[in-house]
Amino acid sequence: MEKEHPENLTDYTFLYNTAPCGILTFEINGPINQANQTLLNWLGISKEEILDKKFTHLLDKAGVMYYELFVQPILKMHQEAKEINLNIQTSQGVFSCLFNGVVVNKKEGGGEIINAIIFKVEDRKKYENELLLKRTKAEEEKQLKAKVLQEVSFSQAHLVRAPLANILALITFLEQIDHQDEETKQIVGMLQVSAAELDKQVRAIVDKADLNI
Template sequence: MEKEPGDDLMDYKFLYDTAPCGLLTFKMNGQIIYANQTLLKWLGVNDEEIAAKKMTDFLDKAGVMYYELFVQPILKMHKEVKEINLNIQTSKGAFSCLFNGVAVDSKAGEGEIIHAIIFKVEDRQKYEKELLLRRNKAEEDNKLKSKALREVSFDQSHLVRAPLANILGLVSMLEKAIHKDHEAHRFITMLQQSASKLDNQIKSIVNKANLKP
């Protein structure tokens, strides 16, 4: 008779096998005891085949060395490890994962065993690469915009300041020529002050663009 949906929700073996992560139990020497169906599917093996394997059989040479020299000693000493990056090797290829494990005493009196959770990180790596590409593109765009701004500031400052310098020179000459006319002298002074303010504004814009005026 088929199980009712409600029965499956209370079936811990069912939950264990269908968890969206790999669940693995193995001895401290690496001999695998249990693996859920999710992990078996990822590895491309069945229950009988996994029983003849060690945890390190699914790692490359560098991964085996890393596990034996770093991960295993921590498990023995501190009884747990968190978010260890490993590359799992399968017959269909390899995938990156995060490995979390905790060491507990076996109820069967066989010493310590490891309960581990394995999370695939393929999607996260794709997301991180996409973020990195976008950040690099944004930085490159900002560099191009800054370069364009500096070029515009430089060109405009020279284009504007050249005639401005002529105006200031002409104002000075006019001031000397009609220094007896007080009304004209007042207008020339106002013109000179306005031109000086404009000159200072141009210098300020150029300085903001990190250019010498």
């Protein structure tokens, strides 16, 4: 249903009731005195119904405890509270909101009341949850890639070390032969250096794969 647009743009009652946020006034230790139509629509109740409630009646169980233990003392001590994350309970379920409140003195009769604004943060919560899921998925993919890298490294290392062991055994055999000429000794020495370097490289690859897990 389309909202009516009054000719007088300074119709504050209209602005109050059609604001894109919930607005309410309530006694610091008592019932709700005023609530705009936006909040009533979110809650799915009438103005008469909300005037019988305290602000804590709108919250879920965890929110009631948090409000009474932390938010209310902040309001009494500092006369205001900003961007408090609370959950509002409705007949259709629960929605998250940011609560901003300021303590003011009544114009008549004395006493203090709280003027508060409620901002729905459903889209923000949805975005945060989607972002968390993407981060979790990215981390899982990273772990999977690291695991595959490790398995491949171990497999390749095994394939290399098998012939490497044969080369080392051959070097040991050649070293035990008596009366080697100078050329043979040089070949054996080169084989030793090459085998040692190859073994070093294989170990480095395996160690790097371990660090990525």
